[in-house]
Amino acid sequence: MKIFQPMLFVGLGGTGGLVGAELERKLRAELCGPDGVALSHLSGHAPYQLPDCLQFVYADYSETDLQRLPQFNVDPSLRAAYARTSRATHNLLPNFDSSPEVTKMLRASLRDEVADWLPPRIDEPKVTPLHNGAGQLPTVGRAALFATLRHSLAPVLEPLLQAIDAIAKSAGELSELGGGKVNGCDVFVAFSVAGGTGAGIFLDYLHLINQAFKMRRFDGVKIYPLVVMPSSFSSSAGGGREADLNAARALVDLFRLVDGQNAPTEGAEIGDLDHDSGLGIRYPGTTPIRLRTGILPTAFLFSPTAGIRQDDLRRSIVSLVMSLIGTELGDGRSRGRMTAADDDFQTFAASFINRGVHRSAMSPTGIGRQGVSTSLVASMTAPMDQLADLVAGRLLREAVTDLVERPRTTLRDTAVPLIRQLFADSHLEELWERRQLPVPEPDPVPRGSKAIEQALGERIADMQRLLTDLQTLADRQAASMADRFAPRPAIDKLLQSVDPFLAERVVRGVPASDEPIARSGFLGMLASRSVAPQRPPGIGDQPPKTPRIKGRLAGMSPARWGDDDVQAALQQQDLWYQWRSRIVWHEAWREQQQRWQSQADAAGTDLGRLVNAFRKHSDQERKVSAQKGLELYEDRTGISYLLPPQRTLNHFYEDLVTRLIRREGLREHDDEATLLLKMIDGDTWRSVHAQSRRNPDSAVAVVKAQLEGRITRLFAESGEHLEERPLLPSMSTLLAAAAGDADATEQVSKEALDLFGRKLTGLLPVGFTPEGTGPLRVLVTHPRVQAVDEVQEYLGKALRLPSDAKNSVEYRGVESDSITVVLFRSEMSLTQVPEARKVLRQWARAKDSEQAQDVLRWRQRLGFRDSWMVSCEEDRRAILHRLLCCMWNGQVDVVDGDTASPDRVRLRLFPETGENVPGVRLRLGDFPGGVSSWAELLRSYERWTVLDDERIVEDYCRELMGTQPVGLARSGSDPHPLFVELVEKIAPRQLELLEERRERGGERVEGWVRPLWEFWAETLPAALDTEFGDQRAIQPTLRTLLEHVRGGTPKPRPRKELREPRRAAPQDDDWGTAPRADHGDTRSDGHDDARSDGHADSEDADRQWAPWDDPGDPGPYSDRDRPGPYGDHDRDHDHDRSRRNPWDGDAE
Helix, strand or coil: CCECCCEEEEEEHHHHHHHHHHHHHHHHHHHCCCCCCCCCCCCCCCCCCCCCCEEEEEECCCHHHHCCCHHHCCCHHHHHHHHCCEEEECCCCCCCCCHHHHHHHHHHHCHHHHCCCCCCCCCCCCCCCHHHCCCCCHHHHHHHHHHHCCCCCHHHHHHHHHHHHHHHCCHHHHHHCECCCCCCEEEEEEEECCCCHHHHHHHHHHHHHHHHHHHCCCCCEEEEEEEECHHHCCHHHCCCHHHHHHHHHHHHHHHHHHHHHHCCCCCCCCCCCCCCCCCCECCCCCCCECCCCCCCCCEEEECCCCCCCHHHHHHHHHHHHHHHHCCCCCCCCCCCCCCHHHCCCCCHHHHHHHCCCCCCCECCCCCCECCEEEEEEEEEECCHHHHHHHHHHHHHHHHHHHHHHCCCCCHHHHHHHHHHHHHHHCCCHHHHHCCCCCCCCCCCCCECHHHHHHHHHHHHHHHHHHHHHHHHHHHHHHHHHHHHCCHHHHHHHHCCCCCHHHHHHHHHCCCCCCCHHHHHHHHHHHHHCCCCCCCCCCCCCCCCCCCCCCCECCCCECCECCCHHHHHHHHHHHHHHHHHHHHHHHHHHHHCHHHHHHHHHHHHHHHHHHHHHHHHHHHHHHHHHHHHHHHHHCCCCCEEECCCCCCCHHHHHHHHHHHHHHHCCCCCCCCHHHHHHHHCCHHHHHHHHHHHCCCHHHHHHHHHHHHHHHHHHHHCCCCCCCCCCCCCCCHHHHHHHHCCCHHHHHCCCHHHHHHHHHHHHCCCCCCCCCCCCCCEEEEEEEECCCCHHHHHHHHHHHCCCCHHHCCCEEEEEECCCEEEEEEEEEEECHHHCHHHHHHHHHHHHHHHCCCCCCCHHHHCCCCCCCCCCCCCHHHHHHHHHHHHHHHHCCCEEEEEEECCEEEEEEEECCCCCCCCCCEEEEECCCCCCCCCHHHHHHHHHHHHHHHCCCCCHHHHHHHHCCCCCCCCCCCCCCCCHHHHHHHHHHHHHHHHHHHHHHHHHHHHHHHHHHHHHHHHHHHHHHHHCCCCCCCCCCCCCHHHHHHHHCCCCCCCCCCCCCCCCCCCCHHHHCCCCCCCCCCCCCCCCHHHHHHHCCCCCHHHHHHCCCCCCCCCCCCCCCCCCCCCCCCCCCCCHHHHHHHCCCCCEEEC
């Protein structure tokens, strides 16, 4: 695999960590090779060290989840290599145990920063302990982050800056990996919107990632959020109702940010403005942080299709990232751009995702723009890692079973020398020898009975004296040996020449051996040297008595020293002396037992621990490999494994072992045990022996990994004989053969080629397509081959691509042994994605009837007072402009109620009248006391577009949102009386009425008056002043057009100023969560100034005032008569509930 541009991956929460871990694993497999040393030529890279141009940063409140990251779960010797490209953001939690403590501190210390989004204490959830996560409440997650950042942004920025610094210095490595100049960086931010941590902090992290690159002056950066949708999780794993509620607000916040990137609005003035100049987040002690324009063009939503598992969905996300960073810019053939010089984008990811895409246009419904993308990825790979794991595990099991249970013929001749060598290497050679002091021989040699008897007696006396001397010497030597005793290095040295299974028998003994020393083993011999040696037969404690020596020939010839009876006496003395000498040594060694026994036991335990770990692996491997084999052959969605052409894994295993025995130069009848001893050398045995003291299982893993590396290399090797093909042909060879390459066809079997064709055809199952209705593009990456045209033609026929993507397929040859199909759907709004609509419907139902556990205010990031589902102020202004155009043309009919305050209206798609003209019916509700229901028109429209499941809704909306006054480009047309009545009679009357209600009701009615006031005083005038999109229009706006058709001179119409807002109700203030009034300032509040001149930031406008259902705002009406934003108190609500859709609208 080649890498063409740098990448930064940021994983947020548990889901982000899992996706990042899988991405790290795949990149290491592709770049570092099976043994981890493929990149060792890059500036002395350590094994399994990724290049610095690939960086990972993780953030999570749960330290337990962080400890599951790859860098904390590998051998300690590899952690430095992993840590060079992977950083975990620790200490992200503030020093508080519970969420109420955090919010209490924020309200006191960071009042201005949190006033807009931190809800009051009323019904505040209590999450404790925080180190277990945010309790699936995003607002709690964000509050915890603000508490951590109250003194400095360093906790978040430092890991990001370290990663960016490493990327900035990686140009040399990048060039060696196939890339060119560092022109930019692709940033992938993975998280789910179902939980509390990732969904709570993603918005802040997007801004802080941008800030980190800005601080380093790093240009050409694009950020791509990878969003896992709640349907990926079961109810027991974090899904369900709470996940849907979290996702609803998270998606709205995310894509409002994306829309702002794709359609930025800038005023003509800068400086100290009364309104916010753009979307930004204010952190303690800093100026508001805003994203640089264009850095966040879209976000990818990932929803599972039928049959796809959660881990397979993560692999799908990883395959997307791998395809984007491993494909060369300007290398495509089907899109007309052949070289990177012809491409305006810095990276292939930016080119593929953003080229030819128009995300700034308004969506067909008028709600939001078209910045939503969905994606699914299917990939076919040869599972070499998994196959090598299975084969290595079985080979190790078979070998260990033989080595442990089968008698070793080599022990018959080598056991005693090996045990003696262990004594020597442990500095116990004197103990092994048990040397006795030499007894002086008589000189001259005595002759005659008396002389010989006297010499024998003197010899016994010498022996007794020497035993006394030996006692002193042995005590001194035993103490010295106990000091120098080192059995572990001795066993370690032994492992240089023998395997640990033989070494264990040498150390612990072979019970069935005929040789006593071999039966005792090293440890047994040590123990025997500390007990009294066995008394020889016929020997007593006292020295043997000197026998009477007789001469030969009945005394005729004098006795000689060499006579048989003299020699028998000497042997008895020598036997007694040897036994007594050994007793001296054994007693001296026993005196030191407290000093050497523990070391001996530890050495035996160490070796036994290692052998037992291999035995444990052998006992478990059969069951584990059976499960792995089932998973490997299991039908999966989006993940296809090209398995060996042999009928079963057993046949594949036998073929591989046979070929491996040949490769290692062994005899044909040799087995797995011999093969293991051939492939694993003494240095490896010594290494795993030392490692087993800390972690026996990891020691087994080292041996298994070494086998896996050799097996993986064997997969692609051809046999020694010409008829032997590679056991597992490469994907490039199979692809070339399938496309008709004759040379490649000779290298693969017919069975392998047929299997490849079947797998490729079934790669994309029916229904495997990203959600949504936007245009679909396809990227097919395949191994680089010479016959490019033939291969692309073959793939086009073999792959069952979705019908709506036939003309937008891009083929790319890459340095990777896999075929990946990236399905990418873009140019959509949230309402065009089914799962997004589903979670928004869940949110709407929860708003209508909120349950105690819903705590909706604690599932947002930007404002708990925003009562709109999806739309922002700009959307509502544009939608109302189009609806007013419909009203101008007479396309709005009052179905129920009077024109001043209708219960239900009908929006016809065309000016024609009649029952057959298609239209939409919207229920506005019944408002008592003269309050007009027209203010609910936008809310009813929004609910209809979001909650209606009919696919035709988008087409209806497209017609409505394209409406303009009849004859606009000619002489114009007269407005319908309903339009005139609304603009000139109803609107002024409503402003006066609301002013009266505000005067009479005071603060307690502010919550429900404010949305009505905003409609009549802000949104309606702004819609009247919105310019037509038609350049041929005879007048630019509805207001000027109305003046024109009446024959007057169009002139700007001043808006009614909005007075200073009242303070919120006392019970909703809650210690500083509401905005503070500027005392002593002669100007009106900045937010009001913004609203009065039509330039109010929609987000601030929505957040500044509580929605109608806020506590403490009962309104002037009783609960029965009070109007609500969703028409819950309509007169016919109860009796009409059964026939109405939940959105109170009907598409006709």
